[in-house]
Amino acid sequence: QVQLQQWGAGLLKPSETLSLTCAVYGGSFSGYYWSWIRQPPGKGLEWVGQINHSGGPNYNSSLKSRVAISLDMSKNQLSLELSSVTAADTAIYYCARNSVGTTPGKAFNIWGQGTMVTVSS
Amino acid sequence: QSALTQPRSVSGSPGQSVTISCTGTSSDVGGYNFVSWYQQHPGKAPKVMIYDVSMRPSGVPDRFSGSKSGNTASLTISGLQAEDEADYYCCSYAGTYTFYVFGSGTQVTVL
Numbered sequence: 001q002v003q004l005q006q007w008g009a010g011l012l013k014p015s016e017t018l019s020l021t022c023a024v025y026g027g028s029f030s031g032y033y034w035s036w037i038r039q040p041p042g043k044g045l046e047w048v049g050q051i052n053h054s055g056g057p058n059y060n061s062s063l064k065s066r067v068a069i070s071l072d073m074s075k076n077q078l079s080l081e082l083s084s085v086t087a088a089d090t091a092i093y094y095c096a097r098n099s100v101g102t103t104p105g106k107a108f109n110i111w112g113q114g115t116m117v118t119v120s121s
Numbered sequence: 122q123s124a125l126t127q128p129r130s131v132s133g134s135p136g137q138s139v140t141i142s143c144t145g146t147s148s149d150v151g152g153y154n155f156v157s158w159y160q161q162h163p164g165k166a167p168k169v170m171i172y173d174v175s176m177r178p179s180g181v182p183d184r185f186s187g188s189k190s191g192n193t194a195s196l197t198i199s200g201l202q203a204e205d206e207a208d209y210y211c212c213s214y215a216g217t218y219t220f221y222v223f224g225s226g227t228q229v230t231v232l
Contacts, residue, residue: 035221044124045159045167045210047221058220100172101179106214106221107157107172114166 002027004095004112008080012119018082022095022112029053029076033098035108036069036080038091046091050098051078085119092116125150125211125224132230133201141227143194143211149222151192155214158187158196162207170209171196198229206231 008020022034036048049059049069057069068081082089093115096108126144133139143150143158150156156174159167169178171187174194184199194213198205211224 044226045212045223047212047223050220058217061219094166100169100176105172106153106155107169107212108159108167109169109172109178111166111168 002097002110004097004110006093006095006112006115008093008115008117010116010118012085012117014086014119014121015084016119018080018085018089018093018117018119020080020093020095020115020117022078022080024076024078024097027102029071029073032104034071034078035096035098036078037094037096037108038089039094039114040088040091048080048082048093087119090117090119123222125213125222127209127211127224127227129225130228130230132232133198134232135201135203137201138197138199139201139229140198141196141209141211141229143196143213143224145192145194145213145222147192149213149215149219150189150194150211152216153214154189156187156189156194157212158185159210159212160205160207161210167210201231203231205229 003025006022030053033050033052035050051057051069066083095112097110131139158171161167170185174189175187209227
C-alpha cells in the first residue's frame with residue numbers, strides 16, 4: 001500500500017525559503033504526477049504544483065515566480081521549495097499522488113499527512 | 122484563477138439527502154470531465170470521494186454520487202449518516218495553464 005511521508009521546517013521568518021520533502025513508500029514512483037497542495041488555517045485547498053519523472057514541473061500561476069518542485073528518483077522523494085515567504089504562505093502543505101486507484105489520473109487519491117508551516121517574525 | 126463556488130454550508134437529518142453544488146466556468150468544470158470531490162474531517166487529510174465527475178473509488182459508499190450539468194457539478198449524499206459530517210471540496214482540471222482549481226468548500230452538518 002502506497003504511503004506518503006512528509007517532513008520539513010515548520011516555522012519560518014518572512015523572506016525565508018520554505019523547504020519540504022515527501023517520501024513515497026510501498027509503490028511505484030514513476031508513471032504518476034505528484035502534486036503539492038496547501039490549505040491556510042480555516043480555509044480551502046489550493047493546488048501549488050505538480051511534477052512527474054518524464055516532464056517538467058507545472059505550477060500555480062500565482063506562485064510560479066517563487067516555487068520549485070523537484071524529484072529525487074533514487075530516493076523516491078519529491079520536494080517543494082517556496083522562496084520569499086510571507087504570512088500569506090502560512091498553511092498546511094500536503095503532497096499527493098495524481099491518480100485514481102492505481103491508475104494515473106486527474107484526482108488526488110493518496111495524500112501525505114500534511115505539514116503545518118507558519119511564517120512569523 | 123478564482124476558486125470554484127460552493128455553498129458555505131448545507132445540513133440534513135440522518136437518512137435525508139443533501140446536494141452540494143460546485144459552479145465554475147467553461148474553462149474548468151464545463152470544459153472537462155475531470156471533477157473530483159474530497160471529504161475532509163477536522164485535522165485530517167482530504168479523501169477523494171468522487172473522481173471524473175461521477176466515478177466512485179473502491180471503498181466509498183454508494184451513498185455518494187456525482188454529476189455535472191454545464192458549468193456546475195454536484196455531489197449528492199443520500200441516506201445521510203453522522204460520519205458524513207465534514208467539509209467537502211470540489212476540484213476541477215482546468216487545462217494546461219491553470220491545471221487544477223479547488224472549490225471554496227462546504228461544511229456538511231448532520232442535524
